[in-house]
Amino acid sequence: MLAAALVVAALLLGLGRLERSRHAEEQNDGIARVRATVGPLGSSLSGFRFLARFQCLVYSRGENRFALELCVDRSGRIVEAIDRRSGGTEYWSLREDPELADVRVDRAEVERHIVRMCPVCEGIFERDAQRADL
């Protein structure tokens, strides 16, 4: 009985981990597609989004000023990507599990672009960096 329970537990543990990595793979694939569609991080930028856990770069396509969005955490991992080109919202996200986000960008470059659009953001980035150093 105990042995059977242990086998079931081990099986479930394996399945749970498999589901986790497959889900992360799917999300990372979607994020990579949006990243590739964006092209160079600094071109067609239309805006930014500043949130506590991550910041986003927003890109225009044609008339749509919010067509694509890449959200990057402090380590440079893209934790969320959004595609609004169809008029609806399609998103891929690993917000809840950022350690598994494997599409990366240069965080310093992201901050440079945000500061270009929002000069006061430079002070916030500097403060965050000082806090991280402490």
Next chain:
Amino acid sequence: MPVAARLPSIERAVQPVISATILLFVLASGSIQSWIPLARRLRWLALLGLLVLAVAWAWQRRGPQVGLAAFTAAGAFVGLAALSIGWSVDPRDTLGHTVAFAVVLVAAGALAWAAAGRPEAAGRVLDAVVAGAALVALGGLLVLLFRHDRAVQAATPALPTRYQGLGGGPNTATMLLAVALPAAAHVAIDTGRAFRRAIGTVVAVGLLASIVASGSRGALVAGFAGLAAWAALREPGTRRTLASLGAVAALGLLCVAASSLPDPDPGAPAVEVAADPNPPPVRAVPPFVDANMVLRLQDDVGHPPPGVGVEDPGRTLTGSSGRTEAWAGAVGQAAGRPLLGFGFGTEEQVFVDRYVGFNSGVPENSYVGLALELGALGLVLFLGLVAALLVPVVRARSSDARTRRLTAACAGALVAGLVLGVFQSYLYAPGNNATAALWISAFLLIALHARPDGAAAR
């Protein structure tokens, strides 16, 4: 000291601890903000105290046995929750939630074990749940008297004035009141002495009035679903049952009409919801835009094109307040890890509110939330637990009047709780104010159908 002499003292001590635990859980997310930090600490102490007392009581009364199906089902569910630490997006949170929920289930199970085969003891446990809810309703009235601004949520252009009493919002304490309503109705109508019935009537009316004044549609539907289950089970005869159900339906319609009376205030200032609780002071240099000012992520799905204002449909009796869109989105998220989910207790981290018209950190549906946390298997195990608890109800009609009526009250509480689960994410949330009351009442069902001679009910 002989066991027989110790029994009543533990049994007596259990009652106030149950009531105090229920009250503390409400205060921990209540309307009096200065009490919240202390209540948050005390509620876990009270729950642990209840666990110790319940287990001690069950240990003393270990002769009679209850059916083990519900305990096995509860064990399987908690086992899966514990295993999910291995694939959770936040193992620490999963561990904490699993332990806390296990404490709630073990306490509820131990109370049932201790009261097994003794309807009078089960009745006293249920009385304690009603007393806890009565304290919450009474506390709400006191807040209304002395801190009116905290007891009432002011009207907005979209929402009418809503009573919240002791709860942190109109939908908070009313969850507990809805779960306790069938048990209060039982005390009001089905118990022996006139004085007890009078007290029960006052409490039942107080709970119902609080729910109606809160305008909480989920609590109202759940409370009346529970009352209907209680009415359907308390009498053996079909004619009496139909008459009871008719009375519940008529009262329900009256309450729905009363709860729709207050109107929104078009002149009131609109409530602005910040994109972030502590938004940094950022400002975009034209032609660039700060996306939070135009298209917030929490309004992304269903938002009209930028520049077009969002039309607020207001709050109607049958409207979902954006829930249906949020449920669909959360089900889509759950499909990402369909079998075993993202880990027990992680619903708040995993669910992302992207839906215009919806404003909550959880999908506000326990079944969708459970699918997110523990996947399809978790949902199946949970429903297995509910089925194991409801099995005794099938045999209730052939029981003596007292057992049948107590069974009806407990089944009513369980039905109210399950229906409430359609509107709120809470059934498995140990910190929620209705969770302990629900599981204590639900486990009493198996206590009522155990045999005092030691033979387990199957």
